[in-house]
Structures are given as C-alpha cells and as structure tokens.
Amino acid sequence: MTGLTVLIPIALSLGLLGLAAFFWALGSGQFDDSDGAAARILIDDDE
Amino acid sequence: MASQALIPLATDTETDIDTTQISLFAVPGMHCAGCIGKIENGLVRTPGIASARVNLSAKRVTIQHDPALSPPDLRAAIAALGFEAEPLADPGVDVAAAENRMLIRALAVAGFAAMNIMLLSVSVWSGAEGGTRQMFHWLSALIALPTVAYAGRPFFRSAWAAVRQGRTNMDVPISIGVLLTTGMSVYETLIGGEDAWFDGAVMLLFFLLAGRCLDSLMRGRARAGVAALLKQSAPGAMLLDDSGQSRWVAASALRPGMMMLVAAGERLAADGRVMEGESGIDIAFLTGESAPVRVRPGDLVQAGALNIDGPIRVVVTAAGPDTVIADIARLMEEAAQGKSRYVRLADRAARYYAPSVHLLSALSFAGWMLAGAGVHQSLLIAVAVLLITCPCALGLAVPAAQIVACGALMKRGVLVKDGSALERLAEVDEALFDKTGTLTLGRPVPRDLAGLGGEDRAVLLALVQGSRHPLSVALRQALEGEGVVPAPLTDLREQAGEGMTGRLGDETVTLGRPRSLITLFDLAAQYRRGDRAVLLRFTDALRPDAVETLTDLRAIGLKTLIASGDRPEALTEIARQTETTAIGHLRPQDKLALIERLRASGHRVLMVGDGLNDGPALAAGHASMAPASASDASQLAADAVFLGDRLAPVAMAVRAARRTVRVVKQNFALAIGYNVFAVPLAIAGHVTPLVAAVAMSTSSLIVIANALRLKGAAR
Numbered sequence: 026m027t028g029l030t031v032l033i034p035i036a037l038s039l040g041l042l043g044l045a046a047f048f049w050a051l052g053s054g055q056f057d058d059s060d061g062a063a064a065r066i067l068i069d070d071d072e
Numbered sequence: 073m074a075s076q077a078l079i080p081l082a083t084d085t086e087t088d089i090d091t092t093q094i095s096l097f098a099v100p101g102m103h104c105a106g107c108i109g110k111i112e113n114g115l116v117r118t119p120g121i122a123s124a125r126v127n128l129s130a131k132r133v134t135i136q137h138d139p140a141l142s143p144p145d146l147r148a149a150i151a152a153l154g155f156e157a158e159p160l161a162d163p164g165v166d167v168a169a170a171e172n173r174m175l176i177r178a179l180a181v182a183g184f185a186a187m188n189i190m191l192l193s194v195s196v197w198s199g200a201e202g203g204t205r206q207m208f209h210w211l212s213a214l215i216a217l218p219t220v221a222y223a224g225r226p227f228f229r230s231a232w233a234a235v236r237q238g239r240t241n242m243d244v245p246i247s248i249g250v251l252l253t254t255g256m257s258v259y260e261t262l263i264g265g266e267d268a269w270f271d272g273a274v275m276l277l278f279f280l281l282a283g284r285c286l287d288s289l290m291r292g293r294a295r296a297g298v299a300a301l302l303k304q305s306a307p308g309a310m311l312l313d314d315s316g317q318s319r320w321v322a323a324s325a326l327r328p329g330m331m332m333l334v335a336a337g338e339r340l341a342a343d344g345r346v347m348e349g350e351s352g353i354d355i356a357f358l359t360g361e362s363a364p365v366r367v368r369p370g371d372l373v374q375a376g377a378l379n380i381d382g383p384i385r386v387v388v389t390a391a392g393p394d395t396v397i398a399d400i401a402r403l404m405e406e407a408a409q410g411k412s413r414y415v416r417l418a419d420r421a422a423r424y425y426a427p428s429v430h431l432l433s434a435l436s437f438a439g440w441m442l443a444g445a446g447v448h449q450s451l452l453i454a455v456a457v458l459l460i461t462c463p464c465a466l467g468l469a470v471p472a473a474q475i476v477a478c479g480a481l482m483k484r485g486v487l488v489k490d491g492s493a494l495e496r497l498a499e500v501d502e503a504l505f506d507k508t509g510t511l512t513l514g515r516p517v518p519r520d521l522a523g524l525g526g527e528d529r530a531v532l533l534a535l536v537q538g539s540r541h542p543l544s545v546a547l548r549q550a551l552e553g554e555g556v557v558p559a560p561l562t563d564l565r566e567q568a569g570e571g572m573t574g575r576l577g578d579e580t581v582t583l584g585r586p587r588s589l590i591t592l593f594d595l596a597a598q599y600r601r602g603d604r605a606v607l608l609r610f611t612d613a614l615r616p617d618a619v620e621t622l623t624d625l626r627a628i629g630l631k632t633l634i635a636s637g638d639r640p641e642a643l644t645e646i647a648r649q650t651e652t653t654a655i656g657h658l659r660p661q662d663k664l665a666l667i668e669r670l671r672a673s674g675h676r677v678l679m680v681g682d683g684l685n686d687g688p689a690l691a692a693g694h695a696s697m698a699p700a701s702a703s704d705a706s707q708l709a710a711d712a713v714f715l716g717d718r719l720a721p722v723a724m725a726v727r728a729a730r731r732t733v734r735v736v737k738q739n740f741a742l743a744i745g746y747n748v749f750a751v752p753l754a755i756a757g758h759v760t761p762l763v764a765a766v767a768m769s770t771s772s773l774i775v776i777a778n779a780l781r782l783k784g785a786a787r
Contacts, residue, residue: 029204033211036188036191037188037215040184040187040188041184043184044180044181044184047180048177048180051173051176051177051180057127057129057130058126058127058128058129058130059129060128060129061108061126061127061128061129064104064105064108064128065105065108066105067104067105067106068105068106068108068109069109
C-alpha cells in the first residue's frame with residue numbers, strides 16, 4: 026500500500042510530462058510540415 | 073522578368089536592413105529536398121531578404137524581408153531560382169488550422185486521462201476494496217473533472233448552439249451523456265459508492281474526439297492542397313503619380329482615376345481602361361477561353377487579367393468591391409447559401425436517435441422507480457442507459473468512413489474538401505458540364521507538329537523555352553513531352569506582341585504571329601526558318617477520356633448536360649461526340665438559373681466547371697467539382713478538385729462517394745445493432761463500468777474496421 030503513494034504520483038507525473046512535451050511540440054510547429062521534415066534530411070548543405 | 077530581380081540595394085550592410093516584413097508565397101512547383109535547399113539558400117543570398125522558410129506540405133514559402141522589397145520583387149527573386157510563385161494574402165489567422173490544433177490538444181488530454189483512469193479502474197475491477205477503492209475513485213475524479221471540462225468543450229459548445237436554436241444534433245446526447253455520467257460518478261465518489269463511471273465518460277470523449285479530429289484533418293488536408301494551387305489575382309499594382317514617380321500600392325488602396333503600370337507577366341489589381349500601350353491579355357479566369365485578347369488604348373480590362381505581351385498603362389475605373397470579379401463573388405456567396413442548408417447524415421440520424429435515447433433513459437428511470445428500486449438505484453440505471461447508448465460508434469462511424477474514402481480519392485488525384493461534400497456527391501442524379509476547360513483541356517494544343525522535321529522541332533523548342541505566351545507554353549509542353557532536345561540558338565530575343573527571334577548558325581529563325589493570314593482559327597503561330605514559313609495551328613482539345621466518362625456517368629444513372637457560354641456552333645461537334653445535349657450562350661446568371669430550374673424539378677445537380685463564369689453555378693449545385701486548372705474562385709466554390717488531364721476522376725468520385733455512404737449506413741446499422749444487445753442489459757441494471765468500457769471499445773473498433781474496407785474505394 027505505501028508503495029502506491031509513491032508510484033501513482035510518479036506514474037501520473039510521467040504521463041503529464043509526456044502530455045506537456047506533446048503540447049510543446051505542437052505549439053512550436055513541429056507537425057506543421059511533415060513532408061518537409063522528411064525531405065530536409067536529404068538536403069546537402071556543403072555547397 | 074529576370075531584370076526585376078536586380079534589387080536596388082547595392083550596399084551589403086546587412087545589419088542596417090530592416091527585416092520586419094513577413095510575406096507568404098505559394099510555390100506549387102516545389103516537391104523535393106532539392107527544391108527546398110535551392111529556394112531557402114537562394115533567397116537569403118538576395119539582398120534585403122533575411123530568411124526564407126519552406127513549408128513543403130502546404131507548398132508555401134515564408135519570407136522575412138526588408139519592407140522596401142515589394143511583392144513583385146520577391147516574386148522575381150523566386151522566379152530567378154526557377155520557380156513560379158504567387159503572393160498569398162495576409163498570413164492572418166488560419167481559423168481552420170487553429171480549430172484543428174485545438175481538437176488535437178483536446179484529444180491528447182482525453183487520451184492521457186483515459187489511459188490513467190483506466191489504469192486505476194482496472195485495479196478497482198480486480199478487487200480493490202474499502203479505502204484503496206475510495207482513493208482510486210478520488211484520483212480518477214481528480215483527473216476526469218478537468219479533462220471533461222477541457223476536452224468536452226467542442227461538444228458542449230456545439231450542443232449548446234443547437235439547443236439554443238431549438239434544434240438537436242449528435243452533440244446533444246453526447247453532452248448530456250458525458251455530463252450526467254460525470255455528475256453521477258462524482259456523487260458516487262462522495263458517498264463512497266461501489267461504482268464510478270469516470271473511465272467510461274473520458275473514454276467516450278476520447279473516441280469521439282478521435283472522430284472529430286479525423287474529420288477536421290481531412291478538411292484541412294484538402295484545403296491545403298487547394299490553397300497551394302490558389303493564386304491570388306493581384307495583391308497590388310505599380311502606380312504612376314503625376315510627377316512621373318512610380319510606387320507600389322496595395323490593391324485595397326487603389327481608387328478610380330489612378331494610373332497603373334502593368335508589366336508583362338503581371339496580373340491587374342483593378343478594373344480599368346487601357347491608356348497607353350498594346351498587349352494581349354489572358355482573361356481565361358473570366359471566360360475560360362485560352363486565347364489572349366488583344367487590347368489597345370481605350371479598351372476595358374478586368375481585375376485578375378494576366379498581361380502577357382507588353383507593358384501597358386491602365387487607368388483604374390473600378391477597384392475592390394466594385395470590380396467584375398467581386399460581383400461574381402457576391403453572386404457565388406448568395407448561391408452557396410442553399411448548400412449550407414444541407415443537413416449531414418450523422419445529424420439526420422441524430423434527429424431520431426437523440427430523442428429516443430433520452431426517452432429510453434427516462435422510461436427506465438420511471439420503470440425502476442415504479443418497481444420500488446429507490447431514486448439512487450433508478451438514477452444509476454438511467455445513467456448507465458445513457459452511457460451505453462451514447463453515440464460513440466455513431467460519432468466515429470461517419471468520419472472514419474469518410475476519411476478513408478477521401479484518402480483513397482486523394483491518392484487518385486481528387487481532393488474532396490469535406491465529408492459533407494462526399495455525402496452530397498453520392499446523392500446527385502444529374503451532371504452539368506461546362507465546355508471550355510472542363511470537357512476540353514482549356515489550353516491550346518498544337519495540331520501540326522507531325523509535319524515538322526526533327527531539326528525544326530529542336531529549333532522550335534529552343535525558341536519557345538524562354539517565353540510565357542500561352543502558345544509557347546503549349547508548344548513547349550508538347551515538344552518536351554516528345555523528348556525533343558532544344559537546338560543551340562544564339563541571339564534569342566522575345567519582342568512583345570511579335571514573337572521570338574533567334575539565330576541557328578547563319579539562318580534566322582522566328583516564331584510569331586501569322587502575317588497576312590486568312591484563317592478561321594484564332595489560335596495560330598507562324599514558324600519561319602530562312603525563307604520557309606510553316607503555319608502552326610492550335611485547338612482546344614477534348615479531354616482524352618471525356619466521351620468515356622460521360623458514357624460512364626450515364627451508366628451509373630446520372631443524366632448529363634453541357635452548359636456553355638460559348639456559341640452554339642462551337643458546341644455541335646462536342647455534343648455529337650459525347651451524345652449529350654448542349655446549351656450555348658449562357659451567362660453566369662443563366663447557368664445559375666438553369667441549376668435552380670433543375671433543382672425545382674427535383675433533380676440534384678452535380679456541376680462540373682472551371683471558369684469564374686461557372687463559379688455561381690458551382691456554388692449552387694448540390695455538389696460540384698472543378699479541375700485543378702480552374703480559376704481560383706471556382707476551386708474555392710467546388711466541393712472537390714481533380715488533378716490531371718483526365719475527366720475520369722468525376723465518375724470515380726461519384727462512385728466512391730456512393731460506396732462511402734453505403735459503408736456509413738452499414739456502420740449506423742452496426743451501431744444500432746450493438747445497442748439492441750446492450751440496451752436491454754443496461755435497462756435490466758446489469759451494466760457495470762467494466763461492461764460499459766468493453767462494449768464501447770468493441771463497437772468503436774468494429775465500425776473502424778468496417779470503414780477501412782473503403783481503402784480501395786477509388787477505382
């Protein structure tokens with residue numbers, strides 16, 4: 026039982042962390058250009 | 073064009089450059105990593121441009137630059153890199169994207185909450201007792217309450233809007249179900265009861281939000297596709313003031329009486345009268361006619377027209393809301409109001425579903441009260457009935473089927489704007505076609521190339537490569553399609569209104585307007601090499617599969633009709649080939665009236681057209697489609713846009729739409745069938761939170777699996 030009082034907050038905060046990370050990614054426009062992200066890795070920058 | 077790329081900013085004091093301005097350009101030609109690199113690296117080398125960022129999905133470039141650079145300068149800079157670009161209006165606030173993002177946030181929150189509450193619920197179901205169970209219920213409540221308040225907003229808002237107008241939609245039973253379930257669970261938690269339904273309520277929200285997100289995603293994707301093709305007529309014009317100075321003025325600031333300088337390759341920003349200069353202008357957006365019209369001083373020109381040959385000076389006669397384009401846009405807006413009255417399938421189903429569910433729930437409450445079960449027990453059962461009948465599968469049934477079908481259609485080159493378009497497309501029983509640009513390609517295709525030798529073809533390609541004249545473009549496309557390699561020409565020049573000249577060895581070669589010519593065909597060019605002259609004629613060819621498609625449409629039960637603004641004589645040939653009645657001499661208003669007449673006689677019309685003159689008809693049709701070569705306004709008004717030279721996508725889209733509606737109806741039947749089993753259990757009081765959770769997920773999975781069968785719908 027005492028384990029639960031530690032484990033549940035940990036589990037919840039980890040979940041919240043993931044949620045916050047997703048919100049941040051969404052807010053910083055990381056899903057705005059999915060085709061571009063796939064293509065950019067192929068750009069040769071050493072011209 | 074290229075001469076405009078020289079921007080009057082000689083000093084390279086980058087630190088001084090004010091880079092506050094942000095402009096947005098549509099660049100439909102980008103498609104790979106190479107294009108991204110070329111544009112982003114190339115643009116920042118242009119003085120005055122601080123940064124450029126490509127969005128490949130939306131085919132857009134965002135440029136941060138010095139305000140001194142006007143849109144034509146930027147466009148020229150992109151053109152110098154080898155891409156055609158069109159300025160897009162003020163980036164502004166994209167309402168649809170914001171809504172989509174809000175839904176995804178809500179979905180993420182609901183998903184997080186559903187998983188965590190389910191974790192706690194599983195322990196309760198596996199036998200947590202007393203204090204532990206109590207703590208888990210409280211924890212669930214702690215997670216569920218903010219989640220319902222946040223993730224439920226889209227449903228509550230829509231339900232409230234419907235109720236306030238005395239209507240009901242799918243969101244009304246959803247909102248009542250979620251709110252009652254949550255309220256009841258809070259009460260249960262407070263009194264230390266055995267069951268709490270937080271998991272059910274939040275999972276319901278999660279599934280429904282998934283459906284909503286799919287719906288919004290589908291609309292967003294098609295809209296992005298159309299927006300990429302969308303060219304704004306003209307964001308402004310170069311003005312000449314009394315002192316002879318020229319300056320760039322936005323279209324909204326143009327007033328009658330102002331003098332515009334319109335260079336070749338630019339679009340007009342306002343209606344006006346030509347004062348100086350002579351040129352050909354392309355008003356295909358208005359008439360659908362591909363041949364440029366010659367204009368001289370005194371002639372009237374319309375906003376949106378493309379100046380092709382030479383620079384002209386135009387005095388503005390009407391700007392902004394008074395232009396011909398704006399008039400047609402108003403006509404379209406009015407015509408589209410009929411379409412907005414269409415009630416979607418899901419909402420039609422909800423009209424019957426919602427009241428019966430509420431009645432059932434109320435009856436079971438009354439029944440158990442009469443049977444002497446007590447208020448608490450009866451209320452619990454009534455809530456269980458509401459939860460189990462909540463249209464979870466119903467809410468997923470429609471968007472899941474529609475997004476799978478739209479995805480399949482998109483792969484085949486048909487962009488459907490939203491789910492309601494698919495539903496309406498499935499109902500049409502009469503197809504009305506415009507001629508120019510719809511049944512025909514809407515662009516000139518050379519007819520006499522076969523008579524030319526290999527060397528002549530190579531010379532011809534070299535001549536037309538640098539020109540933007542429609543006939544040159546047509547020749548270039550045809551020759552490049554045949555794999556011709558251009559000949560090495562020297563002294564290549566384009567003379568406005570006259571044509572192209574070059575030298576091959578010591579021979580002079582030209583391609584120009586036919587001189588001293590008696591021709592019935594307006595579209596022709598003369599190719600001269602030395603003292604030999606060849607006349608090249610062009611026609612507006614029928615789309616390769618137009619005849620088959622019309623036959624095909626008749627085979628699936630649609631009547632076909634051709635409605636054109638062209639002369640009746642020009643229609644006879646096409647009417648004979650397609651075995652379809654053709655009506656000529658129709659103005660935009662007449663086409664609109666024709667559709668109204670057909671509707672009044674009980675037909676549901678599919679309008680297929682491309683020109684701006686079809687715009688009102690496209691907006692008024694029960695459903696409408698436009699080719700990707702259509703004018704912007706038509707693409708906006710149409711429910712679906714199809715790419716490529718073939719007409720077959722029209723028949724394919726109608727077929728796929730019908731199949732989709734069939735699957736949607738099957739999904740409804742599945743959802744109702746599930747209720748037939750589950751509701752008696754709920755009324756009998758046997759539904760525990762565990763049963764509710766299992767039943768809900770299974771029914772959702774079944775409708776999604778059924779929807780996936782539509783993957784091959786577009787055939």
